[in-house]
Amino acid sequence: MKKITFTLNGESRTVAVAPHEVLLDVLRDKLGVKSPKVGCERGDCGACTILLDGKPVRSCLILAVEVEGQEITTLEGVGRDGPTPLQESFIRHNAFQCGFCAPGIVLAATALLEKNPKPTAHEVQEAISGNLCRCTGYEAIIESAVEAGRQGTARARKPAARKSANR
Amino acid sequence: MSIACEFDYRKPKTLSKAIKLLAKRGRDARVLAGGTDLVGWLRDSLVAPDLLVDIKGFEELKGIGFKNRALVLGALATFSDVLESELVAQHFPLLREMAGMVASNGVRNRATVVGNICSAVPCCDAGPVLQVYNAVVHVRGPNGKRRVPIGQWFLGPRKTAIRPGEIVTSVTVPLPAKKAAGCFVKLKRYRGEDLAQASVAVLAFSGREYRLAFGAVAPIAVRGPRTEALLKGQKLSAGLLEEAGKLAVEEIVPITDIRSTKEYRSLMVEVMVRRALKTAAARLAGRGPAYGINVMEEDTP
Numbered sequence: 001m002k003k004i005t006f007t008l009n010g011e012s013r014t015v016a017v018a019p020h021e022v023l024l025d026v027l028r029d030k031l032g033v034k035s036p037k038v039g040c041e042r043g044d045c046g047a048c049t050i051l052l053d054g055k056p057v058r059s060c061l062i063l064a065v066e067v068e069g070q071e072i073t074t075l076e077g078v079g080r081d082g083p084t085p086l087q088e089s090f091i092r093h094n095a096f097q098c099g100f101c102a103p104g105i106v107l108a109a110t111a112l113l114e115k116n117p118k119p120t121a122h123e124v125q126e127a128i129s130g131n132l133c134r135c136t137g138y139e140a141i142i143e144s145a146v147e148a149g150r151q152g153t154a155r156a157r158k159p160a161a162r163k164s165a166n167r
Numbered sequence: 168m169s170i171a172c173e174f175d176y177r178k179p180k181t182l183s184k185a186i187k188l189l190a191k192r193g194r195d196a197r198v199l200a201g202g203t204d205l206v207g208w209l210r211d212s213l214v215a216p217d218l219l220v221d222i223k224g225f226e227e228l229k230g231i232g233f234k235n236r237a238l239v240l241g242a243l244a245t246f247s248d249v250l251e252s253e254l255v256a257q258h259f260p261l262l263r264e265m266a267g268m269v270a271s272n273g274v275r276n277r278a279t280v281v282g283n284i285c286s287a288v289p290c291c292d293a294g295p296v297l298q299v300y301n302a303v304v305h306v307r308g309p310n311g312k313r314r315v316p317i318g319q320w321f322l323g324p325r326k327t328a329i330r331p332g333e334i335v336t337s338v339t340v341p342l343p344a345k346k347a348a349g350c351f352v353k354l355k356r357y358r359g360e361d362l363a364q365a366s367v368a369v370l371a372f373s374g375r376e377y378r379l380a381f382g383a384v385a386p387i388a389v390r391g392p393r394t395e396a397l398l399k400g401q402k403l404s405a406g407l408l409e410e411a412g413k414l415a416v417e418e419i420v421p422i423t424d425i426r427s428t429k430e431y432r433s434l435m436v437e438v439m440v441r442r443a444l445k446t447a448a449a450r451l452a453g454r455g456p457a458y459g460i461n462v463m464e465e466d467t468p
């Protein structure tokens with residue numbers, strides 16, 4: 001066992017792991033963070049997406065020991081103070097159905113909007129490439145992210161944005 | 168499904184310590200960079216090392232640079248780094264076109280170009296493109312440094328010229344001496360992120376010189392020397408393109424696997440070669456389609 005320390009959603013966490021333990025499993029089973037989903041476990045579906053030092057990556061293809069000292073954000077961290085304008089936009093567009101893909105897609109789109117605040121539909125498509133959704137056909141997902149970009153930054157949690165959820 | 172085999176994990180402070188460790192442990196040890204292949208292989212029990220040596224801490228292996236008229240892709244440079252590099256966009260657009268077709272954004276943020284050619288699966292996307300650029304693999308080991316031309320790098324599926332104890336530190340891509348333009352064509356089962364059923368890379372130079380390489384249609388990424396000789400100095404007429412496509416098929420040895428039959432691969436390579444040549448030549452003349460389009464979705468012969 002190795003003790004590793006990293007930042008998880010803004011808090012420093014220390015956990016003992018064996019080198020062969022996969023980050024996705026450690027997040028879910030040892031740290032109780034359940035938004036990253038177990039899908040294909042081979043990098044193809046994006047359900048396990050997390051942000052590692054701000055970049056979307058596949059947590060099923062990372063060993064937990066590798067993230068010592070790094071910063072991880074999951075959906076729990078993004079939506080901690082209530083839904084972000086991006087998430088509000090997803091709600092308005094009814095962008096998800098079963099929601100299994102949602103954590104990964106929200107994170108991938110959040111990272112995109114931080115880098116590129118007003119993405120085109122094509123740029124959104126590229127950013128969520130490999131985040132498979134078996135329910136929706138993607139149109140509403142892409143439109144939500146484009147619209148969130150048009151309306152302001154992804155993470156800013158303005159009261160105005162909160163209001164739109166209660167519409 | 169979790170990883171069944173147990174192993175040690177070390178992240179040495181310096182590159183020379185890492186090399187010492189790898190030399191001592193020989194074939195029981197494996198280098199870990201992005202891990203997008205390796206973690207999958209561990210899970211599938213394709214490999215069972217006793218030790219993983221994580222090289223992600225080494226500053227000297229990071230990033231993309233330019234030295235001695237060659238692009239330097241550090242061993243830790245990811246496909247996303249390639250896509251974000253101004254240098255690559257300006258001078259190595261074929262490399263960029265290929266990087267954009269590798270898996271998905273979330274994988275490209277972690278997967279390295281060097282890792283791609285170290286995994287050396289027959290369908291690796293970087294292989295054919297590095298082949299036509301005449302790239303050089305730079306290796307450091309217990310006996311010092313050596314350079315391996317990409318043409319001698321791939322030995323077989325998942326087999327490379329690397330020796331126990333060695334680490335690839337970078338791959339360098341010489342800037343073409345003449346004006347050049349390229350085209351990378353990747354055939355997939357569907358529009359999304361798939362491994363290649365077949366791939367073709369073409370680099371066309373002013374003066375009517377062409378380099379061709381193929382992926383996923385032989386045990387390794389291979390050049391097409393006979394097709395290159397046929398085309399040398401010639402104008403790409405419809406007749407010549409036809410001939411080139413047919414000859415290219417003789418230079419490959421495709422097999423049937425889960426993604427395609429060997430017959431389909433051969434038929435498609437013929438078409439892909441024609442289109443890649445035409446597109447590269449048009450780009451060289453300054454009137455080709457933008458890099459990044461999928462020429463297999465175009466309505467041309």
Ligand code: FES
Binds near residue numbers: 038041042046058059
């Ligand atoms: S579970 Fe990680 S990509 Fe599918």
Ligand code: FES
Binds near residue numbers: 096097100132133134
């Ligand atoms: S909403 Fe069901 S998978 Fe996307």
